[in-house]
Amino acid sequence: MNNFLAALSGILLSIMITLNGFLTNQYDSYTASVIIHMVGLLSIVIMLIVTKSKIKLQKGTPIIAYSAGALGVITIIFTNLSFTQLGVSIPLALGLFGQSVSSIVIDHFGLLGMRKDKFDMKKIIGLLLIISGIIIMMVL
Amino acid sequence: MFYVIISIISGVTIVLARIINSNLGKKIGNMQGTFINYITGVVTSGIFLIIFRNQINFPGNPLQITQLWIFFGGFVGVLCMVIANYITPRMSSLYLTLLVFIGQLFTGLLVDYFTMHELSVGKFIGGLLVFAGFAYNSIVDKKKKEATE
Structure with a gap:
């Protein structure tokens, strides 16, 4: 079930990127980013109202806990910048590389409250397959 | 760079x-x-x-x-x-990363194929290799889990 949801969110992401790409062509990447976030904000507000959810902020929550939205904007701008210079495939492959390496480190040490999942040397074969996939995406 | x-x-x-x-x-x-x-x-x-x-x-x-x-x-x-x-x-951060990527990549390939009638061979083969890596490591995990149970 979890695996299915993960793949489903990848499918949705692909649709989102296609739609946002059209929007960025109509405007520019900075204006598009504002529009995308406004539409998103409107959608989540409607979802909160429909489900009659309440928002309670807890005191003493560190500011970093609220930083994900800002990180998301940085992601969008960095990818837009590199797409204009490197095309589609290379940023995609390099982005997967960055995601994989940071994920392995986070899993191994159990950082940011994630469950600790030490890297097993038997998994080096799978990792080599992944890395070769990343390289082939960049060169072929 | x-x-x-x-x-x-x-x-x-x-x-x-x-x-x-x-x-x-x-x-x-x-x-x-x-x-x-x-x-x-x-x-x-x-x-x-x-x-x-x-x-x-x-x-x-x-x-x-x-x-x-x-x-x-x-x-x-x-x-x-x-x-x-x-x-x-x-789930593990790496597996989530890989599954999201696989879902995203193959949907993207389908969209490209049906809208522009082109298939990126590099992305297709690369995606298959990433999937193979994910599948292999999942099997290693499963075996380890079975061994400890």
Whole structure:
């Protein structure tokens, strides 16, 4: 079930990127980013109202806990910048590389409250397959 | 080289944002966390817009644009985030990364194939290898789990 949801969110992401790409062509990447976030904000507000959810902020929550939205904007701008210079495939492959390496480190040490999942040397074969996939995406 | 580095960093920020936001979701609720994320996102992207463009280019009234569907990306993004908040604490960060990537890549290939009638061989083979790596390591995990049980 979890695996299915993960793949489903990848499918949705692909649709989102296609739609946002059209929007960025109509405007520019900075204006598009504002529009995308406004539409998103409107959608989540409607979802909160429909489900009659309440928002309670807890005191003493560190500011970093609220930083994900800002990180998301940085992601969008960095990818837009590199797409204009490197095309589609290379940023995609390099982005997967960055995601994989940071994920392995986070899993191994159990950082940011994630469950600790030490890297097993038997998994080096799978990792080599992944890395070769990343390289082939960049060169072929 | 600069663009190579920011491409890799954008991968790191995706993972960090996903975990930080799911932690917030655990504290204040999934949709509430998503709401906060979009508030921060609107403010940050507004600041970037002011700094880097200092003008807003609206080609006419957005509501008069006939392709209204291009505005739905933001809504789809919210769905992705609600799913991500739910699933992030429930599986290894690497497997989540790989599965999302595989779903994204092969959908992208299908879209390209049906809209532009082209198939990127490199992305197809690369994607298959990434999937093979994921499958292999999942089997290693499964065997280890069975051995300990």
